[in-house]
Amino acid sequence: MRRGGTWSYVIRVTDSKGLSKPRWVGGFPTESAAKRARDEARMAASNGDYVNRSATTVAEYLNEWLAVHALEVKPRTRAGYAHLIENYVAPRIGGKRLQALRATDLSILYRELLESGGKNGRPLSARTVEYVHAVLRKALADAVRNDQLLTSNPAERAKRPRKAHAEPVIMWTATDLVSFLETASQHRLHAFFRLSAYTGARRGELANLRWSDVNLGDAPTIRLRGTVSVIAGTRVEGTTKGGRERTISIDPGTAAVMIEHHRRQQLERELAGGSWTDGDHVFRQELGEPLFPDTPTALMTKLLRQHNAAAAAVGEKPLTVIRLHDLRHLHATLLLKVGVPVHVVANRLGHADPAITLRVYAHVLDDQASQAASVFAQALLDEGRNEANPGSSDSSADRPTP
Incomplete structure (x- = not known):
């Protein structure tokens, strides 16, 4: 008509x-x-697949989707989605009608982002483009399933960007870690780095830690019940990444560092007087305000610079520059190398499933697997010696210390 x-x-x-x-x-x-x-x-x-014709644009739908999606994801996750949409999606395909969006449009978007989607027209990393794809796939799936604006998801048919190979993590040795912590021991936040390396906790989890969740008795532990992120310059506290709290054992040496940290914090409180901000946070700024997670990240870079300058002055080898998050990787790697069960390491790291730990640290387990034959052969040899010399197995000198 x-x-x-x-x-x-x-x-x-x-x-x-x-x-x-x-x-x-x-x-x-x-x-x-x-x-x-x-x-x-x-x-x-x-076929039951009919959808009403709509003039809604991609940008309009994604903005509405973000508003609804905010109810089911953490604020930091939503902020990440919004950043990707506002900076990479909306400027390129935001004005296109949603129901006219094709898989080809998304394939072209991904290619353009890889070639010139970064700052000042530089290439955007393949990892970031993968994140863009993941967000669009999730949003458009809701357009099909929940909002019934699309009959199918074009992101499912788009040519996805080639998966980026994970950059190998540069790892310190145990000696390197001890050396760094010795330098950090002169700083008021030394305990933050000690706890990070000796528990594998995330920086946001430590920034959220309360003294009421720290047990420094005979069997010292810390309980991680939440995390801290920064959104638009505001410090925001929420649940842990997996949504579950966990209790982690700490060694006596780390407990002693925490006791000293508490003593130092009490002195800072006395010096600040009425300017002190009350609260129970373990890690604070000089006047008691809760710590921002970016602070120890920047501080680690500064401490490494100081350490390496001092090492160069006496002709010693400098430490490789690593990130604060790499202390978490170091903790897991050293535990796996000495044979701590994967499920125990997964619990310390807060992984919901040990399969995550297996995937992230497959390279460490592969190294162990390559030595399995030698370990097995040595075990048989030792067992044979024990059978040939029954009395030797009772010798306390050969028995490992508990």
Whole structure:
């Protein structure tokens, strides 16, 4: 049917209550275009796949999706989604009508981002492009399943960017760690780095730690119940990454460092007087305000610079520059290398499933696997010696110290 300068069609569609209602759709430039769209709509309606024609753009839908999605994800996750959409998606395909979006459009978007999507037209990392794809796939899946604006998800058919190979983590030795912690021991936040390296906790988890969750008795532990992130310059506390709290044992040496940290904090409190901000946070700024997680990250870079300058002055080898998060990797790697069970390491790291630990630290376990044959052969040899010399197995000199 012609309406003004365009053509329209009408079909009957059964709603969720089983009632048949007419649906008018217009805006087609020719009668043949309207008929083709009508036939497609009839087919979709008969299959239960019919969606109302909508002028909603990609940007409009994604903004609405973010507003709804904020109810089911953490604030930091939502902020990450918004950043990707605002900086990489909306400027390129935001004005396109959602129902006209094709898989090819997304494939072109990914290619353009890889080539010139970064700052000042530089290439964007493949990892970031993968994140863009993941967000679009999730949003468009909701457009199909929940909002019924699309019959299928174009992101599922788009040519995805090639997965980026994970950069190898540069790892310190145990000696390197001891050397760094010796330098850090002169700083008021020494305990933060000690706890990070000796527990594998995330920086946000330590920034959220309370003294009420620290046990420095005979069997010292810390309980990690939440995390801290920074959104638009504001410090935001929330649940841990996996949503579960966990209790981690700490060694007596680390407990002693924590006791000294508490003593130093009490002195700072006395010096600050009325300027001190009350609270129970373990790690604080000089006047008692809770610590921002970015602070120890920047501090580690500064301490490494100081350490290496001092090492160069006496002709010693400098430490490789690593990130604060790499202390977490170092903790896991050293535990796995000495044979601590994967599920125990996973619990310390807060991984919901040991399979995550297996995947992240596969290279460490591969190294262990390569030595398995030698370990087995040595075990048989030792067992044979014990059978040949029964008395030797009772010798306290050969028995490992508990």
